[in-house]
Amino acid sequence: MSVAPVAAPAVAPTPLVTEGKGPRGRGFTLGSLPLHLALVLLTVIWVVPTLGLLVSSFRPGFLTARTGWWTALAPPFQFTLQNYRDVLDSYNLLGSFINSLTIAIPATVIPIAIAAFAAYAFAWMKFPARNILFLALIGLLAVPLQVTLIPVLQLFKSFGLNGTFLGVWLAHTGYGLPFSIYLLRNFFGALPSDLFESASIDGASPLTMFFRLVLPLSVPALASLAIFQFLWTWNDLLVALVYLGGDPSVAPMTVTIANLVNSLGQGYELLTAAAFLSMALPLIVFLALQRYFVRGMTAGAVKG
Amino acid sequence: MDVLRITFLLGAVIGVPAVLVAYIVGADLLIRLLPAKLQPAFRPWIWVGPSLILVGLFLVYPAVSTLWISLLSNDGHRFLGLGNYGTVLSDNSVLIAIRNNIYWLVLYTGLVLVFGLVLAVLADRVPYEGPVKSLIFMPMAISFVAAGVIWKFMYSYQPAIATQTGTLNAVVTSVFRQQPIAWLIDHRVNNLALIIAAAWIWTGFAMVITSAALKGIPGELLEAARVDGATEIQVFFRMIIPLLAPTLTVIGTTLVIFALKAFDIVYVMTNGNYDTDVMARRMYGELFNYGFRVGRASAIAVLLLIAVVPVLIFNLRRFQSQEAIR
């Protein structure tokens, strides 16, 4: 395999150093000290704001406005679980958690699957206007969501999709497709072409190659896409508010959480606790999918 | 009620993937019924068809109607040609928004791309990669409203006579012994302050995707270079960067477009006051704050679409060179 600069993320057909560990400077040596220092410093800087939010979520609301969050770390320790209690007590929290799952899971699966179909065609099939269509797709990333609301709502009205989960799935799919296709086409297109040639000689159909070759080899890309699409749909307020609105029994968590703050802005301290509660699931998804980000995994899949 | 909901959820979790697999398998089987010669002409449309239909309904159709509306008066009764564009572009506050979008384009894209790359590459080389990546990723998982709350804690301002409640001003006054800074109001720093808040959120995005690509680079390739005496700096610039270039282009393109569409952080934190307005916030204002001025709002949306064209041309060049090699 030639190492052209554009061939990443390339897959070596020969066995690789598995599981990442080994001769790549993992572990502590004196020479790697600057590396560790830089990384730890950056991570600490990144964590400070989140830490502030976490500490604030355990403080009574009247204190968060008056004193800095770090003062809570010194005596007198005025911590409370009240914010969490209030959020957990809020109207229909469990129901809206189920609603959020009902929205986010299909709204993640559908665009990734459909985008994978399209990205495969864009990367490995020849058809007229292929590049133009693909560029137009990327360009559509720039369409501001707000201009689509009224035309789409009108469409939904005539198809009877207004206020249904199916409508929200389709909307999230439409909005998520340009980025998903773009990202997946990049990864699919970088797969070595000799793999396809040899599979084709063995008589594999495009369908077989898609399921047996393309998908297994692109697991890290699919995993990262799944993480983000899930996150975006999970945290979405606007699409849910506009297309699903009406019946409170279909409201997702984001809508329920937004209603913790009254029209004058009172109750915003509950948002700190709510943020950590609603963040838990996307983090679990991230941690669960992170194990697919391991070097050598792709090579192992080729054999399968 | 909850039983019904859970049943529906389970049905959706099982049923939706089943429908998707059934579609592609079924459609491809149908294609195989065609004469072998015709198959390559029809097959691609089976694969791209669902995407084109959905994107057509949710993005192309609204975009085209936006283009049309941008040529009409706000009440939709008169054809103005490019009149709305003239009005919008001659408004001084819009020009400030355009200037700010350029700040966003350069600083936000640059910060996210560089920090995402550096963090992905550094984390790849330590045994505690998982925890580091999880911590950097966390801000992505926080909703925008909560992120607004966080950064209000960070940037909060109290007069010098009072105790500071904002993290940054506490550092400024106690460590550096300076006057507190009104981060979101002082026009020398406020745009940067908003961009940093957004970059803090999105770095996890660049890091995760870069990391996914990085894992695809065969370790032995880099090892061979190191054995040949290449320094780490050389390996990074001569091997890793070129190998990651296509992925960095995807991330960069996406970030450039997100920078053009920057909305949430500005809306939540300053609402465009104090010279921090951006185009997407302005468009929102034209729609919902300044009396549903759809014509002008649409003109701004179209300007955003036009601004993406150079990025698209850059991408086109990349595909062409990529295909030339293949």
Added chain:
Amino acid sequence: MGSSRLGRAFSVAVLVGLLAACGPGAGSSTSGGTHLHVIATWAADEQASFKAMVKPWEDQTGNKVDYEASRDLNALLTTRVQAGTPPDLAGLPGPGQMAEFAKAGKLVNLDNVVDMSAMNAQYGANWVKLGSVGGHLVGIFIKTSIKGLIYYDPKTLSSTGVDFSTPPKTYDELTADANKIQSATHKTPWCIGVESGAASGWPGTDWIKDFFLRQAGPAKYELWGAGQEPWNSPEMKTAWQSFGAVVNSSKLTYGGKNYVLSTNFGTAFDPMFQSPPGCYLHHQASFITSFFTHDFPNIKPVQDFGFFGFPDINAQYSGAQVVAGDLFGIFKDSPAARSLLKYLTTAQAQQIWVKRGGAVSPNKQVPLSAYPDALSKQSAQLLLAANPPEFDAGDLQTNALQTAFFAGVVSYIQNPGQLDSILNDLEKKRNGG
């Protein structure tokens, strides 16, 4: 891929299609009465109060209110109405936006829905007029608030030699008191904060309305509310400058412009209750007391905070008072919607929210005894005594002008020298620029 597997996949697909079609969705269902979709801006405790308010109606009629709250009410309502999927009823963002919806023919005429003679008897004439567009009633007020009250902490004031047990009669007296506080304590008398997210600036506009009403008089004020008063008139400029004399003075206002601009209205008063206090006076609408007790859970009305109405400036206009209120209208006509709207105008409905706190009823039949504490009773009395009660002139503007008014106050506080150009810009917007 075997065809039996394929067949199974297809049958699952059909099943899911059916599920998706029949699954839980929005819309009026048929379990009992009619479901009415209602949108308003009230969330959290306000949402609970509104639901308590409609509960007796639900119990009586068997209908159900599906209530949806949105803090971004105007965006949601505009989108829904434009797309042809409006709610049955909605709390309207303000009389200005109500007029815009009414002129576009989106609101149902209420002349024959409510009993107009009862309305006129129970509501002050101004409330009916304010809910009307082109001579037809399209919106009703279900609760109100009194604007421009001046709050103080009687305990800390005692050391300054200023006593508000008899409130200042004129603004000059108030200015003298403020100066007295300043010279006795060497602290700033006023605490002001105008940050409020997308609506930043509005607390400053309340000051300007108070000055304008009392300087230029109710007649001019009403012209202003009706969009017929130039923004760059000398009277308007005087009102802004009167506010500027307080807000731009580092001797009178706590923390300087950076504090005023970056501090949320909901915490701006904090220095007043700290010890030692950072300020002594706070200008805000009647709803602010719930923010006091949120930030300082131990303080009590009367004992720790009291208020008086904004004093007179020109004796000729004595008694005028700025008020605001929450409107309700029907977007989708139905017998159930009419029945609910009619119910919401009654004293029976409105005193439910009054009793729960945070509301002053526009319906005169709600007894003073319904108010939960001395200060809310004092607000209700102020509303009854107001002569005339003048509606918030900012809320009366079109949405566009109101937004520009908010932003104008923000830039005035930031750059007091640019007052003329700020007012000229507002005037240009009034003329459709």
